[in-house]
Amino acid sequence: MGQYQRLLLIADRNLHPSPAMTRAEALARTCGAVLHVRVFADPVPVVHVWEEKTDDASYQRYLRRYRRWVADEEQRLGDLGIEATVEVVFTTHPLPDILRAVEDLKPDLLIKDVTLEPALKRVFITPLDCHLLRECAVPVHLVNQARYGVPHRVVAAVDPFDPATQISGLNDTIIRSASAMALQCDAPLHLLYAYDLSAAFNGDAPLVGGGWSVDFVEELRQALHMAFVSLADRYGVPAERRHFIMGLPVPVISEFVEQYQADVVVMGTVHRVGIDRLIGSNTERALYSVPGSILAVR
Structure with missing residues (x-):
């Protein structure tokens, strides 16, 4: 029985x-899964908006295109x-549908293609993809490109230092989801931790001569590494x-994907409020x- x-x-x-x-087609064939395909399209255009009328011939052509597809x-x-x-679902508000x-x-x-939105637009309007990451009850696989049908290399991006991921068990969910996809696709699983030490120095971190103690920084790095190794050991991820x-996580992940030609990065989403x-x-x-x-898991 397949993973999906x-x-x-x-x-x-x-x-x-x-x-x-x-x-989606490659995963469905590999897993023997049922594939539900849905298109959320704009309703038939209104020709005379002020009269709220539609041209019947145009209406029928519009519907025939989708029925034929x-x-x-x-x-x-x-x-x-x-x-x-x-x-095909005709809607002006696809998210609730x-x-x-x-x-x-x-x-x-x-599974959905990434919809590239201009940066300025994203400032004022939350893109549909981000809404799905925050609100969808199941894992969301957002595809930028697919060099291969089934992934050839899967990466689990974890953060053992973030208290939110430790309390919620998100790291374990990320690794299990990544492992399931890698196993199904006969692909190697890589474990990646992009650690940013700057967050540790906000607040009560020790200061020495107006800067941070070299010993403290190294001790912190070693502690983070030990947590990472412990997580990797628990799931049997080979050292290589x-x-x-x-x-910073995003630049590190982006560079890693380029270097290793990774097909899927499994990341976690957590409930956020306020700013x-x-x-x-x-x-x-x-x-x-x-x-x-990206494969995002809650």
């Missing part, structure tokens, strides 16, 4: 082939040996696949800078 039994693909609303579709996709997926359902589909279908994984790298929610998480920021794909 039901997959939900949020297909491109323009009905174009996409990296997420490639990944649904039939073609069902035939194509069936020819690939994939058990699938394909539907997507969350409703998740609730109804109960997929093991939601353990990566303990100093730096933290406005700023966003490392996982949200990684969407727009990590060249591979």
